[in-house]
Amino acid sequence: xxxxxxxxxxxxxxxxxxxxxxxxxxxxxxxxxxxxxxxxxxxxxxxxxxxxxxxxxxxxxxxxxxxxxxxxxxxxxxxxxxxxxxxxxxxxxxxxxxxxxxxxxxxxxxxxxxxxxxxxxxxxxxxxxxxxxxxxxxxxxxxxxxxxxxxxxxxxxxxxxxxxxxxxxxxxxxxxxxxxxxxxxxxxxxxxxxxxxxxxxxxxxxxxxxxxxxxxxxxxxxxxxxxxxxxxxxxxxxxxxxxxxxxxxxxxxxxxxxxxxxxxxxxxxxxxxxxxxxxxxxxxxxxxxxxxxxxxxxxxxxxxxxxxxxxxxxxxxxxxxxx
Amino acid sequence: xxxxxxxxxxxxxxxxxxxxxxxxxxxxxxxxxxxxxxxxxxxxxxxxxxxxxxxxxxxxxxxxxxxxxxxxxxxxxxxxxxxxxxxxxxxxxxxxxxxxxxxxxxxxxxxxxxxxxxxxxxxxxxxxxxxxxxxxxxxxxxxxxxxxxxxxxxxxxxxxxxxxxxxxxxxxxxxxxxxxxxxxxxxxxxxxxxxxxxxxxxxxxxxxxxxxxxxxxxxxxxxxxxxxxxxxxxxxxxxxxxxxxxxxxxxxxxxxxxxxxxxxxxxxxxxxxxxxxxxxxxxxxxxxxxxxxxxxxxxxxxxxxxxxxxxxxxxxxxxxxxxxxxxxxxxxxxxxxxx
Numbered sequence: 001x002x003x004x005x006x007x008x009x010x011x012x013x014x015x016x017x018x019x020x021x022x023x024x025x026x027x028x029x030x031x032x033x034x035x036x037x038x039x040x041x042x043x044x045x046x047x048x049x050x051x052x053x054x055x056x057x058x059x060x061x062x063x064x065x066x067x068x069x070x071x072x073x074x075x076x077x078x079x080x081x082x083x084x085x086x087x088x089x090x091x092x093x094x095x096x097x098x099x100x101x102x103x104x105x106x107x108x109x110x111x112x113x114x115x116x117x118x119x120x121x122x123x124x125x126x127x128x129x130x131x132x133x134x135x136x137x138x139x140x141x142x143x144x145x146x147x148x149x150x151x152x153x154x155x156x157x158x159x160x161x162x163x164x165x166x167x168x169x170x171x172x173x174x175x176x177x178x179x180x181x182x183x184x185x186x187x188x189x190x191x192x193x194x195x196x197x198x199x200x201x202x203x204x205x206x207x208x209x210x211x212x213x214x215x216x217x218x219x220x221x222x223x224x225x226x227x228x229x230x231x232x233x234x235x236x237x238x239x240x241x242x243x244x245x246x247x248x249x250x251x252x253x254x255x256x257x258x259x260x261x262x263x264x265x266x267x268x269x270x271x272x273x274x275x276x277x278x279x280x281x282x283x284x285x286x287x288x289x290x291x292x293x294x295x296x297x298x299x300x301x302x303x304x305x306x307x308x309x310x311x312x313x314x315x316x317x318x319x320x321x322x323x
Numbered sequence: 324x325x326x327x328x329x330x331x332x333x334x335x336x337x338x339x340x341x342x343x344x345x346x347x348x349x350x351x352x353x354x355x356x357x358x359x360x361x362x363x364x365x366x367x368x369x370x371x372x373x374x375x376x377x378x379x380x381x382x383x384x385x386x387x388x389x390x391x392x393x394x395x396x397x398x399x400x401x402x403x404x405x406x407x408x409x410x411x412x413x414x415x416x417x418x419x420x421x422x423x424x425x426x427x428x429x430x431x432x433x434x435x436x437x438x439x440x441x442x443x444x445x446x447x448x449x450x451x452x453x454x455x456x457x458x459x460x461x462x463x464x465x466x467x468x469x470x471x472x473x474x475x476x477x478x479x480x481x482x483x484x485x486x487x488x489x490x491x492x493x494x495x496x497x498x499x500x501x502x503x504x505x506x507x508x509x510x511x512x513x514x515x516x517x518x519x520x521x522x523x524x525x526x527x528x529x530x531x532x533x534x535x536x537x538x539x540x541x542x543x544x545x546x547x548x549x550x551x552x553x554x555x556x557x558x559x560x561x562x563x564x565x566x567x568x569x570x571x572x573x574x575x576x577x578x579x580x581x582x583x584x585x586x587x588x589x590x591x592x593x594x595x596x597x598x599x600x601x602x603x604x605x606x607x608x609x610x611x612x613x614x615x616x617x618x619x620x621x622x623x624x625x626x627x628x629x630x631x632x633x634x635x636x637x638x639x640x641x642x643x644x645x646x647x648x649x650x651x652x653x654x655x656x657x658x659x660x661x662x
Contacts, residue, residue, distance in 0.1 A: 053482075178467060190512065271503075277474065281497065285480065
């Protein structure tokens with residue numbers, strides 16, 4: 001390339017960059033001017049104001065007198081709770097189904113294939129609502145709750161079980177019926193259970209396919225060599241095939257974990273108070289749609305980047321060295 | 324579903340990003356030949372589409388009255404169903420001309436959101452509905468209850484206030500779509516369902532498997548003046564919406580109905596003459612036709628007719644007039660003088 005065309009190329013790139021920046025600045029300027037001319041409040045000061053609403057499920061203490069910022073923290077922690085549990089459980093289920101897909105047993109193989117095809121091809125939102133309806137409708141009211149084990153109750157309010165308590169020495173905090181609901185112990189609500197079940201079952205189907213292709217990607221000779229050494233099929237799978245398949249499997253798995261985390265925002269439909277749900281309420285009470293949605297996008301982006309960062313590191317460690 | 328809804332909200336928010344939308348609302352409405360109103364996605368008595376897709380309800384009739392006043396035909400309306408969450412952005416971005424969607428008039432909605440509220444077309448208050456078999460007689464007995472509620476409403480805030488004031492605890496179950504809130508409550512997922520009492524009556528009449536199995540508790544825990552809202556900065560349009568409501572109330576007070584309207588045109592009462600345009604001037608002041616009042620009552624009816632048709636004792640909602648009676652009959656409905 002001669003000098004003149006190189007200069008032209010740089011000039012062109014500078015022009016495009018300048019246009020993008022100018023367009024962005026124009027958008028922001030317009031937005032602020034228009035918001036002001038219409039008397040609509042702007043800025044992030046609302047985060048420090050009192051939220052005034054209550055949240056049904058919280059991992060940290062929350063009262064209506066706390067700020068919007070803390071409410072969003074509660075939502076974020078709920079998102080993280082379901083995302084982390086979901087990723088772990090979906091991995092176990094997905095790997096099991098993936099291996100089952102390659103089983104020499106016709107029934108196991110077919111059942112796994114039916115599972116994958118059925119689950120992958122039904123919209124997740126629909127699955128969540130079905131899970132929720134099943135959990136809600138099939139279980140009885142709290143006063144007629146099923147006693148599954150001593151201290152463990154299942155009702156349409158969820159699964160309640162005892163928790164160890166360390167205040168005043170060790171004892172079990174056993175749930176008991178007070179008025180409408182159970183007090184004490186720990187409750188897994190139908191909303192949380194439905195969301196977790198829905199996300200795990202859905203994502204596991206995709207993970208199963210990744211695992212299956214990962215196993216299929218390991219050279220056939222490896223399995224034959226393991227068999228020749230006298231390893232039982234299960235040991236051959238665990239010691240020889242899976243460790244090699246892992247290298248193939250990790251990169252596409254990152255995408256599935258990201259998808260699961262982002263899909264957890266569908267919980268608004270079934271009433272689990274995660275980040276999206278809290279943002280919805282905040283957006284409505286303050287009317288600051290642009291700020292609230294921007295903040296939510298930034299948080300999801302941060303979550304996604306952090307997830308892929310961690311998994312890329314794992315991937316780098318799992319990759320073959322120096323070949 | 325919800326994702327698309329948030330996307331809509333985001334897109335509408337983006338509409339604010341575009342250069343200031345020009346010209347007052349009246350010009351736009353006249354040019355388009357249609358009044359665009361934001362209404363609820365389905366609340367019997369307020370706004371509900373029937374099998375033919377025809378909308379009925381108090382909010383719908385308010386919108387139709389505005390169209391009758393401005394365009395001379397109550398049918399020149401377009402309804403945009405909006406969730407509690409979308410409604411404000413719809414109005415802010417100019418997608419709708421007026422929000423007639425059982426929306427509570429509050430300070431921050433005028434101050435922070437940039438709206439103005441016309442006179443309420445329904446004075447409501449928040450209450451609780453419970454299953455009869457729960458044996459609850461008063462909201463004071465709801466300690467520890469799970470309460471179903473919609474997000475983005477004053478309901479959510481009043482609820483927290485009420486339980487806090489009475490030193491009781493509760494667990495909200497916040498679900499975005501009204502249908503799903505109702506399903507959850509009637510399936511027994513919540514001990515109580517809380518919203519405006521008219522809304523409770525509407526859900527009970529329309530969605531309960533057996534309406535007699537549910538009771539609305541006597542406590543009214545808030546004031547909910549439900550009023551149409553418009554954007555700030557267009558006083559001409561605000562006046563039209565405001566006086567449309569006043570005309571409907573005034574017509575009832577003066578005994579002018581859609582049935583006797585043509586006889587009433589011969590009335591000696593100067594207020595009636597001004598309202599119906601027999602003596603011109605009022606329409607000119609509002610920058611619309613002189614037959615605005617006539618068209619409202621002829622095509623939609625006076626406030627009492629609208630109330631009875633949509634939510635009154637003869638309707639499925641069976642609500643009595645209560646505080647929505649005229650001021651001279653012990654209620655709050657009071658129209659400023661049309662002169």
